[in-house]
Amino acid sequence: MVNLMLMKANAQTSSVEIMDMDILKKIEVILKKERRKNIFLHMEGQKEHPQLQEIIDFLTEKDYRITLNLNIAKCETIIGKDIHVIYNARPLFYLDDSECEVRKALSTGLNDFYSRQLSLFLPLPAHTSTTNQLLQLVKAHQNIESVIIGVGWETWHKGPQSILEKDFPEWSKTLQRIIKDLTAEGIEANFACGLPLCLFTRRQLGFLVTLKIKWPIAYCLPKYYVDPLGNVSYCQCIGSPKPINLLEEQSFERVMTKFNQWMRLRWFCSLAEEDICRSLRAGACGSGCLAHSLENWRGPGK
Amino acid sequence: MINILLTNYCNRNCSYCFARAQVEVGARSPKWDMSIEELDTILSYLKPGQDVVSLLGGEPALHSHFKDIVRYVFSRGYEFKVFTNATIPQLRQALSDIPKDGNKIIVNLNPPVTYTKNELVEIEANCRALGEKINLSFNIYTGKFSWDFLRDAIEEWNLGRMIRIGIAQPIQSVTNVFLREEEMSITSRRIVSMVEDLVKDGIAVGFDCGFQLCMFSEEERGILAECGTEFQFECRPVLDIGKDLVVWRCFPLSTFEGVKLKDFNSISELRQYFEREWSEEQSRGNKPECRDCIYLKNGTCKGGCLSRTLSMLQGEKING
Numbered sequence: 001m002v003n004l005m006l007m008k009a010n011a012q013t014s015s016v017e018i019m020d021m022d023i024l025k026k027i028e029v030i031l032k033k034e035r036r037k038n039i040f041l042h043m044e045g046q047k048e049h050p051q052l053q054e055i056i057d058f059l060t061e062k063d064y065r066i067t068l069n070l071n072i073a074k075c076e077t078i079i080g081k082d083i084h085v086i087y088n089a090r091p092l093f094y095l096d097d098s099e100c101e102v103r104k105a106l107s108t109g110l111n112d113f114y115s116r117q118l119s120l121f122l123p124l125p126a127h128t129s130t131t132n133q134l135l136q137l138v139k140a141h142q143n144i145e146s147v148i149i150g151v152g153w154e155t156w157h158k159g160p161q162s163i164l165e166k167d168f169p170e171w172s173k174t175l176q177r178i179i180k181d182l183t184a185e186g187i188e189a190n191f192a193c194g195l196p197l198c199l200f201t202r203r204q205l206g207f208l209v210t211l212k213i214k215w216p217i218a219y220c221l222p223k224y225y226v227d228p229l230g231n232v233s234y235c236q237c238i239g240s241p242k243p244i245n246l247l248e249e250q251s252f253e254r255v256m257t258k259f260n261q262w263m264r265l266r267w268f269c270s271l272a273e274e275d276i277c278r279s280l281r282a283g284a285c286g287s288g289c290l291a292h293s294l295e296n297w298r299g300p301g302k
Numbered sequence: 303m304i305n306i307l308l309t310n311y312c313n314r315n316c317s318y319c320f321a322r323a324q325v326e327v328g329a330r331s332p333k334w335d336m337s338i339e340e341l342d343t344i345l346s347y348l349k350p351g352q353d354v355v356s357l358l359g360g361e362p363a364l365h366s367h368f369k370d371i372v373r374y375v376f377s378r379g380y381e382f383k384v385f386t387n388a389t390i391p392q393l394r395q396a397l398s399d400i401p402k403d404g405n406k407i408i409v410n411l412n413p414p415v416t417y418t419k420n421e422l423v424e425i426e427a428n429c430r431a432l433g434e435k436i437n438l439s440f441n442i443y444t445g446k447f448s449w450d451f452l453r454d455a456i457e458e459w460n461l462g463r464m465i466r467i468g469i470a471q472p473i474q475s476v477t478n479v480f481l482r483e484e485e486m487s488i489t490s491r492r493i494v495s496m497v498e499d500l501v502k503d504g505i506a507v508g509f510d511c512g513f514q515l516c517m518f519s520e521e522e523r524g525i526l527a528e529c530g531t532e533f534q535f536e537c538r539p540v541l542d543i544g545k546d547l548v549v550w551r552c553f554p555l556s557t558f559e560g561v562k563l564k565d566f567n568s569i570s571e572l573r574q575y576f577e578r579e580w581s582e583e584q585s586r587g588n589k590p591e592c593r594d595c596i597y598l599k600n601g602t603c604k605g606g607c608l609s610r611t612l613s614m615l616q617g618e619k620i621n622g
Contacts, residue, residue, distance in 0.1 A: 183600075202524030209523045209533070210515065210602050282501045284530030 002036050002252070003225045003236075006055065007044035016044050019228035024055060026247055027226060028062065034252055042069045056081055069121075085118040086148065089134070119146045121192075122178075124163060124171060131178050138187050147182055149175065150192035153292045165292075168199045176204055183211055191217035194289030197279050218279070219286035222259050224252060234259050237291035303354040303383075304569060306344055307544040308362040308371065310334040314387050314421075316412065317479040318443040318470035320609075321553040324544060325360050335365050336545050338374075344543055347569050350379030358385035358542075369396035381405055385439070389421040394431035402435045408466060410439045414451055429459035437462040439510075443470035443479050445488035449496045456505060464532075465500070467493065468510030471607040475557040480610075483588075490517040494525055501529040508532035511540070512607030514588055515597050535603035537584065539576035541569065551576040554609035583615065584608050 004027070008017045031039070039059060043049050056078060059066055066083040078085065122134060138144045151171075152162045163171055179189040195217050197205060223235040230247040232255050233239045244258050279285035287293060310326045311334045312319075319325060326334050348355060355375055362368060363386055375382050381404035386393055388409040397407060409429070414422060429436060438452055438461060452465055469489070470480040481489060497507045508531070515535040518526065526533055539551045548560035549572060566572045587598050587605020597603040605611060 197528055200524075202528065203520045204524070205527040206518075206520030206523035209527050210597060278498075278501050279528045279530065281504055282506055282528075282530030284528060 001038045001040065001223065002031060003040040003042060003223055005042045005044075005225055005227045006049040006052070007042075007047060008227045009044055016047065017228040018049060021051060021054065021058070023228065023230055023247070024058070027230065028059070030246060030250060030252065031064070032062070036252065037063070038065050038067070040067045040069060052078075056083065086121050087118050087144075088121045089123075089137070117143055117145045119148055120144050121148045121150060124149060124151045124175065131174065131181070134178065135181055135185065138182065138185055144187065146188035146190060147178075148190050148192055149178070151195060153289060165199075169201075172200055172204060176207060179208075179211060193217055193223075194220045194292065196288030197285040198277065199288075218284065218288060220288060220290040221286075222256060224255070235291070237289070238294070303356055304344075304348070304541040304543060305356040305358050305385075306336070306341065307359060307542060308336050308341075308357050308365040308368070309360045310545065311364050312360040312387070313364065313389060314361070316387075316410075316416075316441075318441050319478060320471060320473055321358075321360070321542075321556075322478050323473055323476045323557045324542075324553065330364065332366050334360070334545070335367075338367070338371070340545065340547055341371065341374075343547060344563065345375070345378060345380070347563070348380065351381075353380065353569070355380045355382040356385065357382060361387055361390065363390055363393040363396060368392055372396045372400060376400060376405070383408055385410065388428040388436075389417070389424045391424060391427065394428045397435065398431050400435075405435065406462070407432055407436045408439045409436050409461075410441065411452060411455060412441075413448070426459065429455060429461060433460045434462050437464045437466060439466040439468065441468050441470050442489060442493075443481050445481070445485035445492060447489075447492065449500065453500060453503060453505060457503070463503075463505045464508055465505060466508045466510055467496075469512055469607070471512055471554055471609050472613040473554040473557070474609055474612060486514070486517055490522065494518070494522045497526055497529045497531050506530050506532070509534050511536050511538065512610070514606040515603035516595070535597075535606075537604040537606065537608050539573050539580075541572060541576070551580065552609075554607065555580075555612075580608060583611055586611055586615065588614060 004019065004024070006019045009015075010017055031037075041055070043052075049055065056066065056068075060081060060083070067086055068078060068083055069086050070088065120134075120138070134147070138147070151168075153165070182189045189211065197218050200208065220235070225233045225236055226246055227233070230245050231243045232246050232249075232252075233244075244255050246252070246255060249255050249258075277285070280287055307321075307324065310324055311330050312321075312325045312327055313330075315327045345355070357371070357375070359365075362384055365371060369392070372382070372384070383406045384393075384397065385408045388407075388411075393407075409425075411425070417425065436459075438455060440447075440449070440452055449465075455461060456463060456465075470478070472478065472480045493507075500507060506529070511534065513533065513535050515523075523533075542550045542553050542556065543563060544550070544556075544560070547563040549563050549566075550556040550558070550560040561572070561575065563572070566575065584604060585598070586592060587595065587603075588607070588610050589605075592598050592605040595603070595605070598605045
């Protein structure tokens with residue numbers, strides 16, 4: 001799985017960088033060489049890449065399996081294309097009343113894809129009203145086939161849209177209820193990556209097992225986020241002290257060797273051998289989100 | 303993955319064997335071996351690099367040309383698994399120089415008391431020669447089973463650190479030893495203890511098909527998940543292909559008439575055929591309460607082994 005960030009906000013210049021076709025074609029040569037067929041395409045906020053049509057045509061002609069991460073109300077470009085859509089539900093639930101027009105537009109966007117099976121990305125924390133909204137949404141839009149649930153750790157961004165680890169047990173009950181309700185509606189519920197197993201009680205795990213939840217949620221594997229200039233980061237949350245440019249390295253495998261510093265750091269963060277939990281030892285859990293662990297390890301002010 | 307019955311002959315006679323209906327014991331004869339032409343026909347249905355070829359028997363290493371067959375399958379680009387009892391030298395002679403990547407040898411190991419002295423010597427020689435290429439497999443036919451000998455074998459002979467466990471199931475129209483329904487509950491507790499014990503040594507456990515989800519409480523399933531157990535509550539057509547290219551849904555049901563491979567265009571067509579054929583019986587599950595179970599309805603659990611369901615429907619064997 002490779003994530004291509006077709007657009008990226010540049011905080012320093014307050015502008016949005018855009019991946020051009022030349023860079024994309026050079027990246028494609030590497031994808032082809034390494035037989036990486038699954039591609040996630042990301043844009044920025046509510047904006048659509050000006051050459052999205054051309055990009056999708058280029059990649060679909062070469063038989064890549066594309067998933068488009070959408071955060072916009074409408075995307076004429078992809079209508080009729082054989083690509084999977086993950087629709088980011090965050091704006092539906094977190095915009096305040098003054099932005100209800102945007103919310104309405106997003107909801108309309110879901111209608112526009114009525115003939116397309118899509119996944120919804122739901123970030124936690126979710127409040128009771130959110131879960132009710134979510135259920136109403138999946139009932140109203142028969143084309144939603146799955147909901148991917150992600151957790152916004154407080155270590156990533158502070159504020160009302162984040163969760164403290166100590167509060168997770170409470171959230172896990174909400175989570176369990178959401179999943180139960182969704183599956184009762186015939187909707188597949190999945191987790192985004194990075195939730196260590198120990199956040200759940202054994203009974204919760206026993207319940208999740210019956211839903212065939214994929215256990216890689218407990219891992220944090222490199223996602224290869226490639227920005228418009230070809231710089232690669234481990235994932236959305238972990239950059240690199242020095243930029244690693246895919247076009248210079250010419251290989252994801254070589255990039256991976258540079259990511260190994262993070263993997264080594266993870267083990268450095270781990271406890272002594274005798275204290276390593278049995279799930280980590282058994283390979284059932286990868287101790288969850290690396291960004292979250294690193295932040296915990298550094299501690300405040302480090 | 304499909305299973306190819308390389309030979310019907312076996313040098314062992316395990317009481318619980320689920321392939322009993324097809325297995326010949328006693329004096330060995332080449333007439334029980336699958337021909338290379340038949341093997342070639344089966345391979346023409348499979349894609350190298352995509353499909354895994356399972357070689358089994360009987361004891362597959364007793365096929366007169368086992369070594370050549372392994373090389374042939376490997377040279378054609380297939381990944382393969384060999385299911386063996388590891389009691390004969392032909393096994394290591396054929397497999398010692400085959401690369402580990404993608405290829406696995408599954409050794410079905412019984413408690414040591416069930417083997418002759420010579421068999422134990424051969425098992426040790428094979429395990430030492432093949433080491434990490436081997437994963438052990440263990441069939442449970444009584445609730446009072448132990449697993450120390452499995453751990454000892456893994457540690458002493460440096461085998462792969464995964465044990466595949468299966469429940470001995472009743473087979474149709476043939477007598478075999480199988481785990482009784484009344485022993486399910488004690489067995490599930492014992493399995494959880496086994497998993498918790500083995501994980502301390504970095505040994506994982508994986509389930510074969512035919513387990514019932516309700517064998518384990520929610521808490522027990524949580525423990526299994528914590529310990530990295532590869533569990534499944536499936537019972538799907540595994541497709542066992544024997545001599546004359548006859549295909550059965552699975553060995554326990556092989557006394558029912560099989561179908562001819564050549565009458566089907568693809569493996570998926572075959573699989574769909576068997577799913578259709580047995581869908582009504584499978585929808586019942588192993589127990590009367592399965593009929594109202596949400597997990598059977600949503601496909602999370604298949605209600606246990608279909609052969610056990612058939613036995614229950616016949617009203618015999620399970621409590622017999």
